[in-house]
Each structure stands twice: as C-alpha cells, then as structure tokens.
Amino acid sequence: MSQQRMALWAAEALDEDLQDVDLSLAIGNYGQSGMYDDVQPPQIDEGTLVAMQQHMAQQAAFAQIPDVVKRFIVHFHQAVLDNNLAEITVAYESGWNRLTEKYYAKTEWPEAEIIAPLVNDDQIFLILYRELYYRHVYSRLQPNIDDRFHSYENSCELFNYLLNSDGPVPLDLPEQWLWDIIDEFIYQFQSFCVWRSKIKSKSDDELTMLADAGQVWSSYSVLNVLYSLIQKSKINENIVALQEGKSPEEIAEIVGEYGVRPLYRMLGYFSIIGLLRVHVLLGDFTLALKVMENVELNQKAPFTRVTACHVATYYYVGFCYIMLRRYPDAIRSFVTILNFILRMRQYHTRSYQYDQISKTADRMYALFAICNVLSPSRLDDNISNIVKERYSEQLSKMSSRNSEEAIPAFEELFLYACPKFMSANPPPYDDPAALSVLLAAEPQPDPARRHLGLFLADVKAQAPVPTLRSFLKLYTSLDAKKLANFLDADEESMVQQMMAMKVATRSVSRVGNETGLLEGTTISTSDLNFVINENMVHIAESTVGRRYAGWFIRNTEHAQRVYDGLRNSPLPSAPQKPSQQPTTSATDSLAAPLSAGGLKSGGPKVAWGGVKVGA
Amino acid sequence: MASTTSSWIKPSTRTDLIENLVSGVDRYNPSNVGILEDYLYHQIRSQEYDCLANLAILKLYQFNPELYNPDVVVNILIKALTASPFPDFNLCISLLDERTPSTNLDEPDPLPSLLPVLTSLHALLQQCKFPMFWSTYHSDDLETLRDNYTVECVGFEDAIREVAVRAVKAAFTKIGSERLGSYLDLQGSELEAYVSRLGWSLGSSKNVISIPSNPDNQIESTVVQESIKLPQLVKVISHAAQA
Numbered sequence: 001m002s003q004q005r006m007a008l009w010a011a012e013a014l015d016e017d018l019q020d021v022d023l024s025l026a027i028g029n030y031g032q033s034g035m036y037d038d039v040q041p042p043q044i045d046e047g048t049l050v051a052m053q054q055h056m057a058q059q060a061a062f063a064q065i066p067d068v069v070k071r072f073i074v075h076f077h078q079a080v081l082d083n084n085l086a087e088i089t090v091a092y093e094s095g096w097n098r099l100t101e102k103y104y105a106k107t108e109w110p111e112a113e114i115i116a117p118l119v120n121d122d123q124i125f126l127i128l129y130r131e132l133y134y135r136h137v138y139s140r141l142q143p144n145i146d147d148r149f150h151s152y153e154n155s156c157e158l159f160n161y162l163l164n165s166d167g168p169v170p171l172d173l174p175e176q177w178l179w180d181i182i183d184e185f186i187y188q189f190q191s192f193c194v195w196r197s198k199i200k201s202k203s204d205d206e207l208t209m210l211a212d213a214g215q216v217w218s219s220y221s222v223l224n225v226l227y228s229l230i231q232k233s234k235i236n237e238n239i240v241a242l243q244e245g246k247s248p249e250e251i252a253e254i255v256g257e258y259g260v261r262p263l264y265r266m267l268g269y270f271s272i273i274g275l276l277r278v279h280v281l282l283g284d285f286t287l288a289l290k291v292m293e294n295v296e297l298n299q300k301a302p303f304t305r306v307t308a309c310h311v312a313t314y315y316y317v318g319f320c321y322i323m324l325r326r327y328p329d330a331i332r333s334f335v336t337i338l339n340f341i342l343r344m345r346q347y348h349t350r351s352y353q354y355d356q357i358s359k360t361a362d363r364m365y366a367l368f369a370i371c372n373v374l375s376p377s378r379l380d381d382n383i384s385n386i387v388k389e390r391y392s393e394q395l396s397k398m399s400s401r402n403s404e405e406a407i408p409a410f411e412e413l414f415l416y417a418c419p420k421f422m423s424a425n426p427p428p429y430d431d432p433a434a435l436s437v438l439l440a441a442e443p444q445p446d447p448a449r450r451h452l453g454l455f456l457a458d459v460k461a462q463a464p465v466p467t468l469r470s471f472l473k474l475y476t477s478l479d480a481k482k483l484a485n486f487l488d489a490d491e492e493s494m495v496q497q498m499m500a501m502k503v504a505t506r507s508v509s510r511v512g513n514e515t516g517l518l519e520g521t522t523i524s525t526s527d528l529n530f531v532i533n534e535n536m537v538h539i540a541e542s543t544v545g546r547r548y549a550g551w552f553i554r555n556t557e558h559a560q561r562v563y564d565g566l567r568n569s570p571l572p573s574a575p576q577k578p579s580q581q582p583t584t585s586a587t588d589s590l591a592a593p594l595s596a597g598g599l600k601s602g603g604p605k606v607a608w609g610g611v612k613v614g615a
Numbered sequence: 616m617a618s619t620t621s622s623w624i625k626p627s628t629r630t631d632l633i634e635n636l637v638s639g640v641d642r643y644n645p646s647n648v649g650i651l652e653d654y655l656y657h658q659i660r661s662q663e664y665d666c667l668a669n670l671a672i673l674k675l676y677q678f679n680p681e682l683y684n685p686d687v688v689v690n691i692l693i694k695a696l697t698a699s700p701f702p703d704f705n706l707c708i709s710l711l712d713e714r715t716p717s718t719n720l721d722e723p724d725p726l727p728s729l730l731p732v733l734t735s736l737h738a739l740l741q742q743c744k745f746p747m748f749w750s751t752y753h754s755d756d757l758e759t760l761r762d763n764y765t766v767e768c769v770g771f772e773d774a775i776r777e778v779a780v781r782a783v784k785a786a787f788t789k790i791g792s793e794r795l796g797s798y799l800d801l802q803g804s805e806l807e808a809y810v811s812r813l814g815w816s817l818g819s820s821k822n823v824i825s826i827p828s829n830p831d832n833q834i835e836s837t838v839v840q841e842s843i844k845l846p847q848l849v850k851v852i853s854h855a856a857q858a
C-alpha cells in the first residue's frame with residue numbers, strides 16, 4: 001500500500017506545487033531555495049505500468065465503497081457547489097462523523113482519486129475532501145511520512161486556491177469548518193515537528209525523505225499562510241474599524257473584495273488565533289500576545305462563535321501570561337473560560353469536539369492550580385473548589401516549604417498542561433555527521449524541558465515565600481534578628497528573602513481598559529504586606545471579605561429561569577376528563593417551554609461547535 | 616517598578632524604522648537582521664533598552680540558524696539581565712532553540728560556556744542576592760564576560776544597581792548604609808553620591824538611609840469589602856422590570 005502511494009506521489013509534479021505555496025505571500029520567500037530538485041520523474045515504462053496498476057486498483061477500491069458513502073459524497077459535493085451552508089454543515093458535522101464511526105473507524109476513507117468520478121473530478125471539492133481525509137488519518141490512525149508530506153501538499157493547494165485565484169473564490173464554508181482548517185493545519189505542523197525531532201526511530205527511507213524535505217512544514221511556510229490570510233482579509237483593519245464604530249458600508253470599503261466575504265473574514269480572524277498558537281509553540285510569548293493586540297477578549301468577540309476556538313484562545317493567552325510571570329492575568333483568563341465550559345457542558349457533551357475541549361479544560365485546571373499557588377487569589381470560588389478537589393495532592397505539595405517536594409509537583413503539572421512545544425528547525429538530517437553527534441546526545445533536546453526549566457527558575461526564586469509568610473502572619477511587627485532566628489538563617493539572607501518576597505507579591509496585570517494584551521500595571525497580589533525599617537519588620541494584613549454577590553446573582557438568575565419555565569408551562573389537565581384532546585395538547589405544550597423557555601433566558605447563546613442543524 | 620508596561624512595549628527611543636520591523640511582517644525578513652543588530656549595539660552604547668526589538672533578532676536567529684551571531688546573543692542577554700525582576704531574560708532564553716554543535720563559526724562559540732554563567736547571575740538577581748551577585752560578577756571565573764562583553768555595555772553596573780534599588784525601594788523605609796552598600800557594590804563617598812542622586816537622605820550618623828515613601832513601602836491594614844457593580848445585576852433587575 002505504502003509503496004504504491006509512494007509511486008503516485010513521485011509521479012505527480014510535486015516540486016512545482018510546493019514551490020507555488022507562497023506566491024506573493026505576506027512574509028516573503030526566505031530560505032526556500034532548492035527543494036525537491038532531486039525528485040526524479042520515474043522511467044516512462046515503469047510509469048505506464050504503475051498507472052495501469054493504479055487504474056485497476058482504483059476500480060476495485062471504488063467498487064468497495066458502500067453505497068451510502070457514495071451517496072453521501074455526491075450529496076456533500078452538491079451542497080458545496082450550491083454554497084448551501086446548512087447542508088454543508090449537516091454533512092460536515094454530522095454525516096461525515098456518522099459514516100466515519102460506521103465504516104472508517106479504523107481505516108482511511110477512500111482516497112480522493114478513487115472518489116473523483118463521483119464528483120466529476122471537481123478539483124476544489126477533492127482538495128476539501130482530502131482536508132477531511134488527512135484530518136481523519138491524523139486523529140484516528142497513525143499518519144506515516146507520506147501522509148505527512150501529502151497533507152502538507154494538500155493544505156498548500158487549498159491555501160493557494162484561496163489566496164492566489166483571480167479574486168476571491170466563490171466558496172462558502174461553515175465557520176466551524178474554517179476554524180478546523182486553520183486549527184488542523186497548525187496541529188499537523190506541530191505534529192510533524194515533534195515527529196521530526198525524534199531522530200532515533202527513523203527508517204532509512206524516512207531519513208532520506210527528511211534530508212530532502214526542504215520547505216515541507218517549515219515554520220516560514222506555515223507563518224506565510226497565516227499572515228497571508230490575515231493580510232488578504234484585512235481582518236485587523238476590519239476589527240479596528242468595528243471598534244471605531246464605522247458603518248458597514250465604510251467597513252466594506254476598508255476591507256475590500258476579500259474582506260467582505262465571510263469565508264475570508266473568518267479565515268483571517270482564525271489565522272490571528274492560529275498565530276497566537278504557533279508563536280506559543282515556538283516559545284515566543286510576547287509576539288503571541290502582540291499579534292492579538294486588536295482582538296478583544298470578551299464574550300462578544302467573533303472567536304466565541306466557534307467554541308473550540310474560544311477555548312483555545314483563552315488557553316494560549318493564559319499560558320503566555322504564565323510565562324510572562326503575570327499570574328493574575330493567567331488566572332483571570334482560565335477562570336473566564338472554565339466557567340464558560342462549565343455552563344456549556346450540559347448542552348454539548350455529545351458534540352464531536354467535546355473530548356478535545358474537555359482535555360484542554362483539564363489542562364487549564366492544572367495551570368490554574370500552579371498559578372494559584374504562586375499568586376493566591378480568591379477570584380472565583382467555584383473554579384478553585386474544583387481545582388482543590390482534583391489536584392489536592394499536588395496543591396499541598398506545591399505549597400510545601402520543602403522544595404524537594406514542591407518542585408516535582410510543579411514539574412508534573414507543568415509538563416502535563418503545557419502546550420506541545422517544538423523546535424523551529426529540523427535536526428540536521430542533511431548532515432549525517434552532525435546527526436550522529438546529536439544521536440549520541442543524552443538527554444535528547446526537548447523544548448518542553450527547556451521551557452520547564454525557565455518556569456522552575458521563577459518558582460525557585462519564590463521558594464522562601466510560604467515559610468516567611470507563615471511567620472509574618474503571626475506578628476504586626478518584629479525584630480529582624482528574631483525573625484532570622486525563627487528561620488534558622490542569618491539576618492542578611494533573611495532580608496534578601498524578604499526582598500524576593502516583595503518582588504514575588506508584585507505583578508504586572510491588566511487592571512481595566514488596556515488596549516493590547518501586553519499592556520498592564522504593577523499591582524500587589526498579596527493580602528500580606530510588610531516593610532523593613534532598618535532592623536524592624538512591620539507587617540500589615542488586608543482581609544478580603546467573603547464574596548457573596550456572585551453566588552446570589554447566579555442563583556437568583558437560576559431561580560428566575562425555573563420560575564419562568566414553570567409559569568410558561570400549562571396547568572396540568574384535570575385527570576377526571578376522559579377526552580383525548582387535552583392530554584396531547586398538554587404534552588405538546590409542555591415540551592415546548594422546556595426547550596425554548598429553558599434556553600432563552602440567560603441561557604448560553606453559543607452552540608457547541610457552531611450551528612446545530614439536524615442533530 | 617514601572618507602573619505600566621507601555622515603555623517596555625514601545626520605548627520612546629525606538630525609531631519608526633525599528634517600530635516597523637518590530638510590529639510588521641518585515642521582522643521575518645533575514646536581510647533586516649543587520650538593522651536590528653546595529654540597533655542593539657546602539658542600545659549597548661547609549662544606555663537604551665528595547666526588549667521587543669532584541670527578541671525580534673532572536674526570532675530571526677531561531678528561523679535562520681545561519682544568521683546566528685553568539686556575540687549578539689550574549690549582549691542581548693546582558694541587556695535583559697538589567698530588566699530584572701521583569702521576565703525579559705527568560706523570554707530571550709525561550710527563543711534560543713537547541714543548536715547543533717557543528718555550526719561553522721570562525722571561532723569557538725562562546726555562548727555554551729557563558730549561558731550557564733549568565734543564567735546563574737540572573738538567578739541571583741531574581742532571588743535578590745545582590746552581594747553574591749557582585750562577588751560572583753567580580754570573580755576570576757567571569758573575566759571573559761567582563762573583559763569581552765560587559766565592559767562594552769555602557770552603564771551595565773549602574774543598570775544592575777537599578778535592579779537592587781527597585782528591590783530595596785519596595786521593601787525598606789530605612790536601610791543601614793553598610794547593607795545598601797553591599798547591594799550596590801559601593802562604599803564611602805561613592806555610595807553617598809549615589810544615594811543623594813537617588814534623592815534618598817542619609818541620616819546624621821551616616822549609618823542609616825531613609826527611603827522616600829512609594830506605593831510599595833507603605834503598608835496599611837485594610838478590609839476589602841465586596842462591592843457590587845450595577846452591570847452584575849442587570850439581568851436580575853431587567854427581569855424584575857419585565858415581570
């Protein structure tokens with residue numbers, strides 16, 4: 001199987017397709033020379049032979065496709081041709097997944113070449129089909145090196161079509177799908193980089209292909225796509241114009257022929273979020289937040305329309321804040337989205353994205369636990385209680401005064417919850433000597449470990465804080481010598497620890513209406529404050545009264561919803577009436593308010609993963 | 616401590632040319648690395664600092680390993696040290712991907728031996744162990760760093776003193792002059808001159824220095840009561856109005 005596909009790939013004029021990737025794209029063609037030069041076209045005879053074999057194999061494969069799948073593909077194709085968003089959504093969110101469960105849970109969908117006759121060889125549809133095909137391979141099966149190269153090639157074809165056609169393309173796709181296209185593109189990039197960096201387990205064929213990989217899944221090529229979509233759609237200009245309150249006509253003028261089309265607008269928007277993610281994966285936390293400078297983080301922002309995007313945005317923003325040592329901002333970010341996920345959960349547990357979202361949520365609970373140890377806050381009791389329940393063991397270890405106990409706990413949670421970091425560049429596959437040096441290296445370089453080390457350095461600088469705090473809480477003033485005695489330390493090192501504690505209880509944080517995500521003001525994050533007057537330590541403690549409002553407001557709103565629901569229900573029909581008529585009408589009208597009334601007031605307005613048509 | 620990050624995001628000394636590189640897509644163009652490197656050396660000479668522009672250099676090195684210039688990296692890290700307790704140093708290290716040892720440099724790469732040194736200096740600053748910072752910094756082991764790098768960086772030692780000053784200012788109302796001297800690596804008349812430049816007052820006995828009050832060295836016990844804002848109640852009230 002893989003041999004046959006290898007031949008297919010070699011027979012196509014791959015090199016041209018790949019070099020076409022970033023025609024006139026945003027950030028230029030840096031370092032893209034000399035790729036795929038050495039893919040030799042196969043000998044003619046062999047080529048003909050292969051083509052014939054392929055033809056026969058394709059016919060056999062075509063015959064094996066179940067009729068229902070064929071009908072689905074024809075129908076899906078028609079929906080795309082008609083730009084019928086509702087039909088596309090049904091096919092995309094429901095049909096594809098149902099048929100996957102039924103026929104392709106453990107195998108690939110039929111290859112695009114095989115189903116081509118069903119769709120009149122419509123190349124655009126086949127690109128979209130391959131997008132789904134490879135996504136399925138990545139999520140359900142193990143992609144081999146051919147899959148990885150081909151999925152890159154197909155992404156490039158798709159983006160080429162979108163960006164380099166004559167003018168905007170007349171295609172409409174559901175927002176969910178548009179997000180998934182960007183999300184999957186970055187996922188496959190990250191998956192490739194991680195796989196590529198593991199040099200020990202590569203076969204000879206793989207080594208050869210990787211040595212010649214050129215721009216395949218290079219950082220530049222991926223960034224090029226994202227920046228091009230942003231520029232083509234003029235999405236940043238669009239957001240700014242919206243914020244300035246410009247009229248729709250003025251905005252249309254500003255964003256031009258591409259930006260007015262929902263397809264480009266949303267792709268541009270999602271590309272900003274995609275950039276946020278790529279920059280985090282590459283360890284550039286400031287740039288990650290900088291590209292988001294026009295995006296407002298609130299519940300009305302367009303990214304909230306696709307739940308997966310909404311969740312990802314807050315996860316990556318929160319993580320950036322951790323690495324910028326802005327724990328209060330990180331906590332706020334996680335609390336916002338975790339509460340949102342809790343509220344949405346009841347409606348969406350069956351969504352096909354639910355697993356992914358709940359995994360991200362679990363990671364954010366872990367990150368919240370870390371932040372809350374480093375910068376305790378009482379921002380949200382609801383989330384803290386869940387975290388206390390879930391990570392009680394790690395929480396007590398992390399707050400331990402014994403760093404041999406604390407550090408491994410931080411390490412465990414960080415490695416579990418951090419993004420899948422990657423190296424920007426491949427190992428030197430094209431230089432066997434350098435590669436063998438690297439092969440011998442122990443331990444193998446691991447970007448996640450590097451970031452962990454930096455994070456732990458911050459943690460270690462804060463290590464004396466819990467001990468100091470427990471003593472300071474007992475006094476309003478005490479002699480520095482006495483405190484040093486308690487700590488079993490000399491006075492000078494105690495004073496240095498106190499200064500470090502002061503630093504640790506200050507943090508840059510957004511306090512209100514800052515424009516960019518990087519903006520912020522220094523705030524105090526601790527309820528315990530102190531000052532040293534030569535040899536005396538003075539301590540003042542602020543007490544924060546218990547917060548009741550949130551709880552009462554939530555419950556009042558809930559009570560109102562229940563009350564509305566009850567009031568909208570019909571009175572129960574009297575049981576002694578024998579007639580059929582009232583009973584049916586009672587059940588009918590009982591069902592209606594439960595679904596409509598229950599959701600309408602105060603209920604979330606965003607569907608899990610966008611539109612729920614025909615679920 | 617700076618009360619806002621805006622001068623960090625965009626220092627007033629940043630030119631339009633650099634601003635375009637930092638904020639636009641031209642930051643990815645390897646042929647611009649020279650402009651940014653020149654700007655770094657300008658910062659080294661004239662006591663300016665622009666973290667985001669320096670991160671842009673490291674980004675170009677990350678994507679184009681052939682551009683890598685270890686001297687530039689060391690200078691960037693030295694500059695970032697002086698920003699402590701802000702996380703600049705770690706943000707720079709985050710962008711230094713693992714390098715394969717066989718890079719074709721004319722001279723041996725100084726970074727692998729200097730990186731642990733700089734990292735330990737940074738840790739000392741983070742932990743406010745200023746006397747140990749100075750003794751480490753002046754030790755024979757660090758001669759390479761001093762003679763080849765920090766000597767070129769105008770005002771490096773004063774910038775480190777600023778780090779100590781920020782920490783002292785936040786934690787003390789009065790501090791013994793001997794102690795402060797050990798944090799600033801200054802004694803006698805030098806210390807007095809430095810202290811008076813800061814506007815701090817030396818007591819009559821010259822043993823104790825008073826530090827003017829600032830938001831961080833004033834303490835007060837407070838009770839924070841919950842304050843409920845109208846927008847929180849909008850749903851409840853509007854519902855009541857409808858009912």
